[in-house]
Amino acid sequence: MTLKQLTAEIKRMANYLEEAKKNDKEMLELRGFSTYGKEVDYYTKRLHTLRGALPEAERVEEEKVLAKISKQQLKDKASTIQYIQKGNDLYGITPSGKKWIAVHNWYGSTERTLHCYALHIDGETIFTSGTIDTVLVNVAQN
8 A cells, every 4th residue: 555545544544433433422422322332443443553554655655756766866867978979889988987888789670679779888798679778877877
């Protein structure tokens, strides 16, 4: 359950609990007994369980936001990578000082091969078919 869903569920259960307590009090005053005791107990337990799950949901939501920020920062960093184009291939140096080359894929029979590259960093093949954006993001990571 997402944080938003969990918060909405807590609010809904709190409203149900208040309504059950109100009904329980009215029944006790009118008849001297009430059948709403089980509902009050159920909503109290359910509310306690949901509130217990709140810190974990907040942690997961925070991790999602941080991952999104990290991804955006990596894209921003990738946009600053400088490279030299010789023919259809790209050459450059990673931020950590490793040499990289992106060789244009000419050997496929699909439209994807027209804009894909194979990336090699210090002689190690990172991938064999990725767009220039993927090349720059991987270069920025190394």
